[in-house]
Amino acid sequence: MNPAExxxxxxxxxxxxxxxxxxxxxxxxxxIEVGTLSTAEGSAIVTxxxxxxxAGIKMDVAKPYPDSQEDGVMMFSSEMLPLSNPNxxxxxxxxxxxxxxxxxxxxxxxxxxxxxxxxxxxPGELVWNVMVDVLPxxxxxxxxxxxxxxxxxxxxxxxxxxxxNDKVVPGTKTEEGIPLNAMPLPVTVxxxxxxxxxDPTEAEMQNxxxxxxxxxxxxxxLCAMQKGGNASLTVKDLxxxxxxxxxxxxxxxxxxxxxxxxx
Amino acid sequence: MSDEEKLFVQDKEVVVPGEVLAEGLSFLPGSGTYRLxxxxxxxxxxxxxxxxxxxxxxxxxxxxxxxxxxxxxGKVIDILMSGWRxxxxxxxxxxxxxxxxxxxxxxxxxxxxxxxxxxxxxVCKITNVTSQNLVDVSCKGPGLQKLKGGRIIEVNTHKxxxxxxxxxxxxxxxxxxxxxxxxxxxxxxxWISGEPEMEVLVVxxxxxxxxxxxxxxxxxxxxxxxxxxxxKTVEVPDADSLPEDAPxxxxxxxxxxxxxxxxDFHGGGPRSGGFRSGPRGGGFRSGPRGGxxxxxxxxDxxxxxx
Numbered sequence: 001m002n003p004a005e006x007x008x009x010x011x012x013x014x015x016x017x018x019x020x021x022x023x024x025x026x027x028x029x030x031x032i033e034v035g036t037l038s039t040a041e042g043s044a045i046v047t048x049x050x051x052x053x054x055a056g057i058k059m060d061v062a063k064p065y066p067d068s069q070e071d072g073v074m075m076f077s078s079e080m081l082p083l084s085n086p087n088x089x090x091x092x093x094x095x096x097x098x099x100x101x102x103x104x105x106x107x108x109x110x111x112x113x114x115x116x117x118x119x120x121x122x123p124g125e126l127v128w129n130v131m132v133d134v135l136p137x138x139x140x141x142x143x144x145x146x147x148x149x150x151x152x153x154x155x156x157x158x159x160x161x162x163x164x165n166d167k168v169v170p171g172t173k174t175e176e177g178i179p180l181n182a183m184p185l186p187v188t189v190x191x192x193x194x195x196x197x198x199d200p201t202e203a204e205m206q207n208x209x210x211x212x213x214x215x216x217x218x219x220x221x222l223c224a225m226q227k228g229g230n231a232s233l234t235v236k237d238l239x240x241x242x243x244x245x246x247x248x249x250x251x252x253x254x255x256x257x258x259x260x261x262x263x
Numbered sequence: 264m265s266d267e268e269k270l271f272v273q274d275k276e277v278v279v280p281g282e283v284l285a286e287g288l289s290f291l292p293g294s295g296t297y298r299l300x301x302x303x304x305x306x307x308x309x310x311x312x313x314x315x316x317x318x319x320x321x322x323x324x325x326x327x328x329x330x331x332x333x334x335x336x337g338k339v340i341d342i343l344m345s346g347w348r349x350x351x352x353x354x355x356x357x358x359x360x361x362x363x364x365x366x367x368x369x370x371x372x373x374x375x376x377x378x379x380x381x382x383x384x385x386v387c388k389i390t391n392v393t394s395q396n397l398v399d400v401s402c403k404g405p406g407l408q409k410l411k412g413g414r415i416i417e418v419n420t421h422k423x424x425x426x427x428x429x430x431x432x433x434x435x436x437x438x439x440x441x442x443x444x445x446x447x448x449x450x451x452x453x454w455i456s457g458e459p460e461m462e463v464l465v466v467x468x469x470x471x472x473x474x475x476x477x478x479x480x481x482x483x484x485x486x487x488x489x490x491x492x493x494x495k496t497v498e499v500p501d502a503d504s505l506p507e508d509a510p511x512x513x514x515x516x517x518x519x520x521x522x523x524x525x526x527d528f529h530g531g532g533p534r535s536g537g538f539r540s541g542p543r544g545g546g547f548r549s550g551p552r553g554g555x556x557x558x559x560x561x562x563d564x565x566x567x568x569x
Contacts, residue, residue: 004382004411005414015459019414019459019462021460
């Protein structure tokens, strides 16, 4: 990265404005489309500025894991599609895309958003397997937050397929949704110089010193965290980041609820 | 074949490859069109532009193709034995040879990064493009220099003439209204430096122009746009009052103190001021590459006269 570019970015941030004109704690305009993929059990496309992410849910039945015989299985995956950014290349998943999937997964899993007990069909024999795929259609930073919103919206919009003789009937949908009881949303706060900002663009992510993704529940409790970047964080930084993330997650949750008609 | 003249399209119309634009030998094919018997046919998708009897299509999108005498903004991607390789937002990279890099003496074995480092941006002028698309640039000349600070953005290279405006009128207006320093390269790379809020305004204004580049009277619209955004009155510079030989788009030009008064790149005399749209001198370096077809005048910023 060009060091002059970072310098210029910090100069503007010190004056309280970002290179794209936003305030430090401002998200780009967000739109959420629900149920865009007809063949998936649930889906959502979330657009935030130039970043556009699609999430899709597919469901299947499978044998449970031996250590959790009464729990349904939840699987997250994400892939940085080359069509979404010239810097992404084909090939086996890179650390960045694995991290996105894992951090989104951790927020939803540790926030106990999904009631996996209710996804059990026959204990030890057959459980539901929920697969969540998060794919950027266009990438301009902040994939974790936008992907997290898309995944959560898709999960809430999903309808279970029909089950016959312990097999899923393809292309069918019932009225029953996936049993969910929380809305954890990840919010990433990044540190550039001495500035803390949310919803970083690609350029800001390339110049970050440190980043912290915090998954927040509806009541303001935290359920997951992930730190990245080389710089260290002070206690003061951490507190400010948490406050920012909690405030922002409420804002994002309102948007998700409005899109799902739950508001 | 008939002696009649027929025009099948209008000025500023979108034409597609293969479309017959006109019939009659008095029409002349420009870039993006060719003659077949007595017909003029488009071979590129774009906006038809007529300059008298010369018909050409201006593409609406696509990469930048290097052209001699264009002022472009390049980024250093490699340091060579005796020069620098620059990325110029084009399929072809450019080479800045040592002799064209600086007015000051560069000693043998000197560290070239003293002058230009990797990832540095600079304003330079294309001195030569070979038939194999090897591009040479020079950093010696008015307004050609390394860019310090500021930000770089990309615009559609085919909208650059519109952004610059007639004799730099559009870009001068933007600069006056925002107080930012702006340099527009013909390759669609734009450098902006100023107050953060104003830089954002420049970026938005450039987007505004790009989206409306086909509209007549755009300067007035941009003027209103800028006035609304800044809350101040903005004056449209009179294109005729701007110096004819204004350095590309009339950018501010800081001459280095240690730079000798004006010297020419090739050792020939300075470019004859003024008569830009006429045939260019010094043509011995590149043969008449355009073939026997008459090349239309090349002053890009005049491509869309208002």
